[in-house]
Amino acid sequence: MNKKIPNFIFTNQFGLLCLVLIFIVIFSTVTDGFTSRFNIFALSRVIAIDIMIGLAMMVVILTGGLNLALGAIGVCAAMFGGWCMEVLEIPIIPSILLMLGMGSFLGWINGFITVKTGVHSFIVTLATMSIYFGFMTMLTEAEAFRRLPELFTDFGSAKLFNKYISPLLLVSVATCFVLFYVFRFTDIGRKLIAAGANPEAAELSGISVNTMFIYCHILSGFLGALAAILLTTRIGAAIPSMAGQLGMDWLLPAFLAPVIGGTLLSGGKLSVFGTMLGAVLVTLLTNGLYLLDVGEFWIRFFLGIILLMAVLLDRTREYFTLRKVIVS
Amino acid sequence: MATLFKKDWFGLLIVVIVSGLAIAAVKPAFLSHFNLYVLMVSTSYMLIIALAQMIIIAIGQMNLSVGAIGGLVAISFSGLMEVHQISVPVAVLIGLVIGMMCGFLNGYITAKSGISAFIITLATLYIFKGINLGITEAEPFYNIPETVKNFGNAKLGNTPIPFLIVIPIIITFLMWVFMNRTETGRHMLAYGNSVQSAELIGISSSKVVITAHVISGFLAATAGILVVCRLQLGTPNIGDSWLLPSFAAPVIGGAILAGGKVDVIATALGVLIVVIISQALVIFKIDPFFVQIFLGVMILIAVLVNRYREYKQEALRKIFNSE
Numbered sequence: 001m002n003k004k005i006p007n008f009i010f011t012n013q014f015g016l017l018c019l020v021l022i023f024i025v026i027f028s029t030v031t032d033g034f035t036s037r038f039n040i041f042a043l044s045r046v047i048a049i050d051i052m053i054g055l056a057m058m059v060v061i062l063t064g065g066l067n068l069a070l071g072a073i074g075v076c077a078a079m080f081g082g083w084c085m086e087v088l089e090i091p092i093i094p095s096i097l098l099m100l101g102m103g104s105f106l107g108w109i110n111g112f113i114t115v116k117t118g119v120h121s122f123i124v125t126l127a128t129m130s131i132y133f134g135f136m137t138m139l140t141e142a143e144a145f146r147r148l149p150e151l152f153t154d155f156g157s158a159k160l161f162n163k164y165i166s167p168l169l170l171v172s173v174a175t176c177f178v179l180f181y182v183f184r185f186t187d188i189g190r191k192l193i194a195a196g197a198n199p200e201a202a203e204l205s206g207i208s209v210n211t212m213f214i215y216c217h218i219l220s221g222f223l224g225a226l227a228a229i230l231l232t233t234r235i236g237a238a239i240p241s242m243a244g245q246l247g248m249d250w251l252l253p254a255f256l257a258p259v260i261g262g263t264l265l266s267g268g269k270l271s272v273f274g275t276m277l278g279a280v281l282v283t284l285l286t287n288g289l290y291l292l293d294v295g296e297f298w299i300r301f302f303l304g305i306i307l308l309m310a311v312l313l314d315r316t317r318e319y320f321t322l323r324k325v326i327v328s
Numbered sequence: 329m330a331t332l333f334k335k336d337w338f339g340l341l342i343v344v345i346v347s348g349l350a351i352a353a354v355k356p357a358f359l360s361h362f363n364l365y366v367l368m369v370s371t372s373y374m375l376i377i378a379l380a381q382m383i384i385i386a387i388g389q390m391n392l393s394v395g396a397i398g399g400l401v402a403i404s405f406s407g408l409m410e411v412h413q414i415s416v417p418v419a420v421l422i423g424l425v426i427g428m429m430c431g432f433l434n435g436y437i438t439a440k441s442g443i444s445a446f447i448i449t450l451a452t453l454y455i456f457k458g459i460n461l462g463i464t465e466a467e468p469f470y471n472i473p474e475t476v477k478n479f480g481n482a483k484l485g486n487t488p489i490p491f492l493i494v495i496p497i498i499i500t501f502l503m504w505v506f507m508n509r510t511e512t513g514r515h516m517l518a519y520g521n522s523v524q525s526a527e528l529i530g531i532s533s534s535k536v537v538i539t540a541h542v543i544s545g546f547l548a549a550t551a552g553i554l555v556v557c558r559l560q561l562g563t564p565n566i567g568d569s570w571l572l573p574s575f576a577a578p579v580i581g582g583a584i585l586a587g588g589k590v591d592v593i594a595t596a597l598g599v600l601i602v603v604i605i606s607q608a609l610v611i612f613k614i615d616p617f618f619v620q621i622f623l624g625v626m627i628l629i630a631v632l633v634n635r636y637r638e639y640k641q642e643a644l645r646k647i648f649n650s651e
Binding site: 066113117118119122123124126127128129130131133134135137138245246248251252255259265295297298299300301302303304305307308311312315 | 390437441442443444446447448450451452453454455456457458459461462465466568569571572575579615617618619620621622623624625627628631632635
């Protein structure tokens with residue numbers, strides 16, 4: 001009984017939770033309006049999307065790879081959904097399913113090429129990023145879909161819990177719980193982790209590592225599409241530039257959340273709730289810096305610094321835990 | 329001549345010549361003075377961008393911040409001249425030093441922390457870009473001195489050869505000498521091939537990593553300055569679109585991303601292929617967005633070809649071993 005509590009205190013998640021609380025206290029005393037209803041609502045919408053983007057990258061980092069095409073997949077799914085709803089007038093639920101299917105399919109392409117060629121996913125997804133994004137711009141002629149069904153866009157502006165929280169956040173938190181359950185308690189989840197941690201050992205114990213890696217890429221595409229759906233309902237339109245040039249604007253939040261949350265870049269170790277807390281921390285910091293009048297141009301600078309500090313701190317933590325193990 | 333056939337880059341040379349001739353046969357305008365000029369101008373800075381990435385690929389890492397360094401140097405260079413009235417040579421020098429400092433930062437953190445260069449350069453990408461936007465507030469510098477503008481427009485005599493390409497050619501030559509004929513260059517390849525064996529034979533890993541990143545920063549800075557000469561203004565978005573081409577050329581040139589196998593000539597030919605075909609798409613009036621798709625497809629094809637060659641070599645080795 002006594003042993004369990006200290007164990008939790010030494011985890012990464014606990015440190016993150018403390019950091020989140022500390023920053024909430026700092027920002028709510030230093031800035032005006034941090035705890036205002038409007039700001040908390042806005043925060044909950046941004047956090048929802050950042051969590052989803054972080055999870056989408058996390059499942060690929062699990063394989064020891066990465067997915068540069070994540071933003072491009074998201075934008076493709078969003079534009080595809082916009083086309084389905086606005087031009088083809090497909091009802092909302094089937095459209096959403098089609099978007100998720102689109103994301104999963106693009107993720108499958110990434111996974112398939114990576115596994116079949118044996119080339120690092122960095123270079124594969126770098127190539128597919130420009131292919132997906134290029135096709136998307138060509139097919140849509142860079143035009144946005146702005147007349148989406150009202151029911152769809154209303155979801156993004158709905159307010160729950162005394163108008164404090166957006167339903168988008170509930171979707172993301174629910175996704176976290178599902179993923180946590182899958183990775184912790186299901187056969188397939190354990191296999192995915194095993195394949196990422198030690199591919200050779202996994203292969204020898206009868207797990208098809210290639211299939212597992214393809215599953216991870218499909219899941220990444222699926223979650224990327226989910227993030228795009230949330231973003232589309234928030235903006236109220238499907239816009240080709242919603243994730244920046246080539247979808248690269250998603251890259252920083254995508255890596256920040258899992259890396260801060262304790263997912264190993266070499267693969268084989270992930271933390272769903274760490275990623276969630278990482279996304280919360282990053283969004284809080286960004287929001288707080290805006291309220292402190294840092295100016296939007298310097299925000300990127302600080303986010304870069306935060307990422308750097310996060311990986312360096314993680315390194316130090318690893319070093320000390322390792323030393324403790326060796327000493328004891 | 330026989331040794332020429334055996335070179336890795338010989339196939340690429342054939343591709344360059346054949347594709348050039350084929351395009352010229354269909355569209356004679358491809359060989360017009362103006363088109364050759366445009367071709368060489370884009371080759372000039374693409375060449376340096378590709379080399380900036382190539383040297384990092386050589387040590388088995390990647391540098392996402394090449395474009396951000398180039399952009400930061402471009403706006404520092406033009407800002408120093410416009411706002412602080414600093415003379416051109418001094419501004420060039422300061423620009424290059426900034427680039428090398430950025431590279432040093434990348435290399436130092438990567439070497440000392442042992443964290444993958446991908447994540448470090450992703451962080452510094454945002455740091456450099458943030459400084460860039462923080463200084464300029466997204467406003468370009470328009471008042472570039474006439475000497476710089478003239479340099480960007482100058483041609484060698486009556487030929488369509490832009491003056492801009494002279495520097496990249498010299499740098500490519502120096503890089504070839506560096507990678508093939510100097511101890512540090514060979515050490516880099518050894519390090520990229522196998523970090524452990526390199527350390528065992530006494531190569532200092534931090535020295536190799538930091539040197540490679542400093543050179544990469546220097547090259548990115550040079551590219552940034554050349555783009556300012558070419559555009560005749562310093563905009564904060566210089567470098568934003570460099571990531572894809574910087575990887576495309578070395579990969580098409582056959583660099584293995586695991587490190588240890590890069591070839592300066594092959595990379596240069598990779599640049600030529602990318603430039604020629606992008607230009608051809610423009611001449612054939614194909615949708616500009618197609619160029620993007622095309623670059624992606626080219627990378628995938630190059631990767632597959634490299635993979636196939638490796639596979640064949642391996643099969644060959646197996647045959648010899650069994651005998």
